[in-house]
Amino acid sequence: MMPIFIDKKSKSFRMDTPGSSYCMQVSQYGDLLHTHYGGRISDMDLSELWNQKREFSPNPAECGDRLYSLDVSLQEVPGNMTGDYRTPSVIIKDSTGAAAVRFQYESFRVYEGKSELAGLPSSFCGKKQADTLEITLTDTYSKVKAVLIYTVFRDMDMITRSVRLINEGEKAVYIKKAASSCVEFADSRYELVSLPGCWAMERTPQRKELFQGRQVYESRRGASSHQMNPFLALVRPETNEVHGQAYGFSFVYSGNFMGEAEVSQYGTSRILLGIHPQDFTWKLETEEAFQTPEVVMTYTDQGLGAMSRNFHDFYRNHLCNPRWMDTRRPILINNWEATYFDFNSARLLEIGKEAVELGIEMLVIDDGWFGKREDDTSSLGDWVVNRRKLPEGLKPLVGKLREMGLKSGIWMEPEMVSKDSQLYRKHPEWCLHIEGRPCSTGRSQYVLDLARADVCEYLFEAVDQVLSESGFAYLKWDMNRHLTEVGSVLLGTDRQGEIFHRYVLGLYQILGRIVRAHPDVLIEGCSGGGGRFDPGMLYYCPQIWTSDDTDAGERMMIQYGTSMVYPPSAMGSHVSACPNHQTGRTVSLHTRGMTAMTGGFGYEMDLGKLSLEEKEEVKRQIEAYKQYAELIMHGDYFRLVNPDEGRDICAWEFVSKDKKKVLVHYVQMRGRANGPLHILQLQGLLAAERYQEKKAGLIYHGDTLMNAGLRMPLLMGDFQGYQFYLEARDSNVG
Template sequence: MGIIVQENTGLFHLQSAGMSYLIQMVDGYPIHVYWGDKLKHREPMANLFIHTPETAGLDRLFQEYPQYGSGDFRNPAYQVELEDGTRITELKYAGYKLIKGKPLLAGLPAVYAENEAEAETLELELKDDYSGLKVVLIYTVFAGRNVIVRSARLSNEGGKKLRLLRALSASVDFGGKGDLDIIYLSGAWAREGNMTRRALHQGETRIDSKRGMSSHQLNPFSALVTPETTEHHGEAYGFSLIYSGGFEAVAEVDSFGSTRMSMGINSFDFSWLLNPYESFQTPEAVMVYSKQGLGEMSRTYHRLYRTRLCRGKYRDEERPVLVNNWEATYFNFNADKLVAIADEGAKLGIELFVLDDGWFGKRDSDNSSLGDWYEDRRKLPEGLADVAKRINKLGLQFGLWFEPEMISPDSELYRKHPDWCLHVPGRRRSEARWQLVLDYTRKEVRDYIYDSLSAIFSSVPVSYVKWDMNRALTEIGSAVLPPERQSETAHRYVLGLYELLERITAAYPNILFESCSSGGGRFDPGMLYYMPQTWTSDNTDAVERLKIQFGTSLVYPVSAIGAHVSAVPNHQVGRITPLDFRGNVAMSGNFGYELDLTKFSDEEKEMVKNQVISYKQIRGLVQKGDLYRLKSPFEGNESAWMFVSEDKEEAVVYYFQVMAVPNAMRRTLRLDGLNPELEYEVWSGDRGEKSSYGGDRLMQLGLHLAYRQKDYESGWFRLKAVKEG
């Protein structure tokens, strides 16, 4: 493993346990040669570059960081405007540097290496002598992971100003691969994470967000796959951006059938002024190669993000089972009602009570008080600390909801500081949910939020925070930025958010932070760096959650997926599903309840108690095991998945049928990820039956599934390897 440099031929061979990535310098240009299954390195490797006719120009070259204006008419990775208004630059190779381990990115979330032996980094230096632009392409390869992490640092080493018009994180030219499909996650509020797959043809396929956030509509992830690639077989190339603002991922097929995949900050409405000797660092793009289908691509992302992106105390700790009062009470509650729900939760084995929206300012609906982060003594006459201590005495931890990036026009904060929101002078201020967005480019705004939250954390025993963000950015302008930097506002907002999150999570390392954005509107790797889990969707309907959680798992680990049981009829779609069905879906994530437990019957309470007991027995496996997706809800009436321990000695399997099928055939479910040499004791959780099977039999012939003539059927199995002797 490592990075092999062949200086006489200008070849750079980046190697991991099962992957190679090759770059070669041709006439001073860094040319992309290969990315795929591991190649043996032989000396010399001089003829890997596929030459094109000398008259073809840059338009026929496969490049690592392409430019525009000198003969390449495809999407460039960057574009710069000089002081004279021209936009022509031409980067040429100027040298390289090898670094053991992986340097952090200042001010940006990034994956990390815990020691120098597990990763190696290559920096390729490119220069345009005329303008003084220098670009350092940064590549990190991990020894045991089929991952390439890419970013770029653009610097002005000339004597005149430069303006970045585009600065992407990565660009890869796929030549000789033939036809490719693209897979991405699409949707909207309450239906996030829908897997979309379509063939690429000549022209562009653009996945992006112009909302100032990663968005419900499209996630900062895409994968290129061969047409024959499935969950278990074929090649997959994943692209995931560690960024929480507007992004773009563009697949462009040219007239010769090659595909250029590029990813980074959205170039729309973006520019960045570089004064002499200033630099700009792009976010990281995490690129994963799999030759064993989408499943292995996902597991590679899961292991990396769970252990080398998430940080802090809760990276490795099992997450608590919680009850949230939102759908139980909405804004209508008092201290006794909250304690009553917590008391019932304690009897059922729940470990954390979360007080959601409505506890602050004069917040009786969502039309006021955001920014006024002090307790509402009308609802809580003895204060938050009293409620929290009463709940702690029941044996539960106490959690609290905030929406710290927003401000209500009807708030004391807005009346005092009407200029603290994002706005453009003389233009209307677009409200969504009766709220505006605070200007996080301003240090005094971030300081106010830090001080407000710190005052609560210092006086109330808060163990968990749900950090919400309920609207996209509009009128993106800042009162403190000069005219020539107004188009930097959106990115500076994200940088300001990251600065605040770094500060507050470092100051309160014992608080479990969960990100939220009306559900999955900002489910991205950038947020996972600061908060190890995310509220996946405001839609808690179990049938819809099959798709939402299945799709989200394409790139994000289950340890990041918040999943709750809610009341029926469901508040989003009105569907009535059985409690066991809702529980089995929610137990396939970070488990909790979002309803009024005091209204449950004794029978329902007993079911909840058993669900909590069962989840506590398996949550380490669910949150840290390898996920194998067995049946897709996007392809039929059934869904199934399983979690397998690293040593393959333990597994848990869930299956679901949405609608009953008349005169159905007997069903079997083929498992995956087991050791074919081991014998497994299989316990059926829904039937209480126990039997033993070989791992090979379970993966080749499968498990027989019981059939009941009813809608919304579900079941689960626990597997443990039988010890010899």
Template sequence: MAIEFNDESMIFSLHTRHSTYQIQVGQFGHLLHLYYGSRIKDEMDYLMTYMDRGFSGNPYEAGLDKTYSLDALPQEYPTDGTGDYRITCMTIKNTNGTYSCDLRYKGHNISKGKYHIPGLPSIYANEDESDTLEVFLEDAANQLQVTLYYGVIGNTDIITRSVRVVNCSKETLIIEKALTANIDFLYGDYDWYGFHGRHTMERQTQRSKIIHGIQGVGSKRGTSSHQYNPFLIIAESKTTEDHGNCYGLCFVYSGDFKAEIELDQYNQTRITMGLQDEMFSYQLKTEASFYTPEVVMTFSDVGLEKLTHNYHDIFRNNLIRGKYKSIPKPILINNWEATYFDYDGEKIINIAKQAVELGVEMLVLDDGWFGNRDGDMSGLGDWTVNEKKLGCSLYTLVNRINEMGMKFGLWFEPEMVNEDSELYREHPEWAFIIPNRDPVRSRFQLVLDYSRVEVVDYIYEKICNVLDSANIEYIKWDFNRSISDVYSISGTSNQGAVLYHYMLGLYNLLERIVQRYPNLLIESCSGGGGRFDAGMLHYSPQIWTSDNTDAIDRIRIQEGTSFAYPITTFGSHVSDVPNHQTGRTTPFETRAIVAMVGSFGYELDLNKITTIEKDQVKQQIVEFHKYWDLIHRGDYYRLTNAHDKQIFAAWQYVRRDGSEALLCSVTLEIHGNMPAQYVKFKGLLPEYDYIDMNTQKRYSGKALMCAGLPMPFSTNEYQAWQVHLKMIAI
């Protein structure tokens, strides 16, 4: 098995194909973290050092031994109240008002297969590809039992983490903080990668040196957010794309989160990740259980690109589910930027007629088809078709589009309500509003209380009524504001648990829809990429990457997103120019090449483009199908860093067997009398020759990787090129 336990040294060793993770039960029952890195056979407890350190106290059982201090030792799951003054994973408020939790080892279990987390999305795996370690801990004083779960998916170099907390006492305990994962490094000079942003400019890569003190990212917005993604990379200071040690932690959760890094007084580095503890206070009643969302960890000793490939593999194969897990998604056209709210059924039909002639496979009807919805101030929550606006029933409209040979999709925003809606007039108590306070409005909408079962059941019924009324094969699931004014009348005594239960309600609703409509494609959206996270990918194999469709900005957004999330999950469209978000004008070909980093589609009125551009659309669709398998199943390489000042951006897809590659490049800057620019390929087989399918020129794989190719000289701004290589059989 991938998990070993030495009952003499009390060391657990978790092995993947290329990594080892080690934990030791210390002499007083604390779990100590020994090692995470390249695969080894040794037991790494020899790395531990013990000495008397001033102002670092000792467990009572240590007696006269002042060399054993939890303030200095690397721990597996540190808690508050044990003399460890660094960042911790758990804070418990006891019945007497004190804050203390001292967890000691009580036992363990090793089994085949991967554990499951009730009500929460997580990695799934068969028994022949995974193993589970459960470590049982207990705080004897307050009768709290904690189980640490470890899932080992060895072939993909993945280790997952989750925590279960059970109150075995006769009194209610309060969980004030419950993170999922902690990693302690005894020494090392590290940087960390965070992925910050804002609406229409998400997941911008930032590499920072880890310095003394506490650094980190998180969200208090009720979603994983545009501002900070729930994903971190810790890398040795000299790590590059293809060299050096690096570690990833990705949170499988779509709500508030917290990820922190501390370089302590002894130059040890601690990383924690889990639920945001601000506005969190969970009353755990007698015999009740609480589960933390999952953290997915990976390690690479050959740089960032291997870490990326590990995440792409595990998310494609062991997180995403359903019909569209591994087949092409329909090339779609969305009417939003073509019409906004100003449309009727005939205008939609005209867009569809032109689109199907050019090869587009699905039409998606965006916001405005329901209730009294001709703007963003009314109608949300009233999920009944506005037949007066459409001029027909939804069934009739969908049938007309199906008869053209196109699929049909529909936009929803099921978690929101306008005050000007029938739902709000009937059930104002279903929205988050704090008593005796005016709510914070955002886009003139409020958030429904999904911590309440009756609210989730109502929305489920309304969505099903619409989906059952016509042949709807896709829904875009939007979420266009951050959550505020958190108050639930059903949780009067436990308001600190509302946001956690909100997410459970959302996941429950999504799971019910996925199970009832197994062929339905759900594309998640939150004002673009405000909820682009591993939690949503469990239900939605495609996420709208950003509301920003500008090709040049999208290069940077998609590059940052690519560090953890597979290309196949990116929602990407060709849109109109000047771009509606930036005003920038880019060539039609460039917009298509950038949009092929993902699902591919169009967001413009195809009736208004030129004849030449219509021919380009036809060719772009042919090329996307031609390259689909290579793009979506191959390995993705970042050849440049678009977040540095670069003349051009380049990325590449390579088949796993090295037999085919596609390089894409876009000029970012153009100047007079420019020097030549070169790009080196990756992932090819050095001993084989390759032919450029466009020029028929022949190169060795080694030459292309060691010396590269000169890029064509740009004559216009933002030009794009592709180089398609195929290996020549010997």
């Protein structure tokens, strides 16, 4: 049954998911008001919720009483300068320079399935999997329409929302702000969960109480960034991993964004998410439309863990490239931490030989294979083979690796150009710059202007040629600096505010063409590690390098935070050498392998330096990953113990969809001479089912494992791991 309900008499709309309802209603004055988002309800007319008399809250011109004010109302598209003093979701300057806007109801339409968003990545579905409601509102004076696009998924607690702005006036207007979603709440007894961080320590969960006023979570770096992820969750104070209300909001976008949480003077709360309005202006000519990126929303009353699993299932099945939905990713070795820039064909073949003997399936050639690249100061943009290192070229090398039984992958950083490069000497105007102002460098490189069609065409052809001529099965797409001096000589002075967004649109256009031209190539996204780990990139890159920090102790924390929104199948994670080259920490090879198994699995080390005992451990890890890959990539993920809680342990769990297979990773982060007893309670099992633990052969009921738990072994040393597997008794465990 279609989950969208309309009551034409009361002008009410309700969208139902299996566990939630999202409700709106048109007021007597034409404003689209938000009336409910949360647990399932049955009623439609909730008009008694919005009438309230407040002093110093102005009333619309057509309002005949003082019981109605936009300053008090909970709205779907809060306007600007028309009586609501809270943060607006849309600001438009008309041809007179005025910035007042108020959208009022005009019409709606409902259809099965979901439409693509022009030029933007967005979720997808079959026609019978979801239904879409479009509500059209109009600002009478500027003649700008706002089409609100909601898609509700029939079998998931997921709703997507975006806005399309259409100029039907006779003159151009300027969009100054266009949030993709606005959700209002009648009270403010909430805490806001965000994912701040920095390079090499991305997405560390932060939880703060809402307070009167405005809280902002943003990136203005030209990318979604290491510093803040385009995600917010609103939770009750008592909410934890397994209990309590949680609302999740995730933005399908890879550029500048802003999330806002505002508590009004009356204790109501407003959550907005969209393109960052700073340094943003979009000139909208008559009859033109502007489409905002999509926000994905979910609600649950079963805690943060359930919220995360909602996002995991949704992004695996309705956002990531379907080609990789059910395909196990290859186990790879990346040469970076083994060689850095110092390698040649013989060295790579030597690494390949070691890899094959251990059961590794792919060799990825990282930075340094092109131009005259001997360090990070030159040659970006010159995507031709470095003949000093690879005298025969890439294709013969790939062929030799294939003869060994290895697939091949390649690293590129297409969006950048080195000052010391043939490309920059030929086309200095191709980098982002402001005429007359010197350009900042980062890592000795500039950023190419992806707002230019000629630059986008050059980059597509360069990447396409590398992939086509050499037969690579994998592409690591990196971005190692953020945007500065954001100007473009091909756009007029009244369009310079469009460049940040046009850059992202150019990136999406290039990636889309590459995916279509090379459908069997696995693209792994990267931006100095996890600096662009967002749903927009996931649409093209079903796997993203989670962080440049490969230290297993810190990766546990990084992957814990990343899992708040993103599924393990999206996390690129490798076993690196010890002592770690970034922290100096030593972690056992076994624990490093366990930690790296929380995602796309691989190695980043000199395999030739491993002892015979260590090589046997690597073989065991590879066999274990092959055995458990389906469970890791497609099972339900449970965060059992937060590594940052100060309990000296960390634990996480994978459970198959039928709840009959269970893989648990437990790490003792700090060894103690006379430490406490650690009992680990599992989650997500069938209470009455009997599970057999594979190592010891012991059998437990599911309710015992969840409510009483299992005693963990006392391990010797810091960062010692214990991996165990259970299977339902009727699954014939030997």
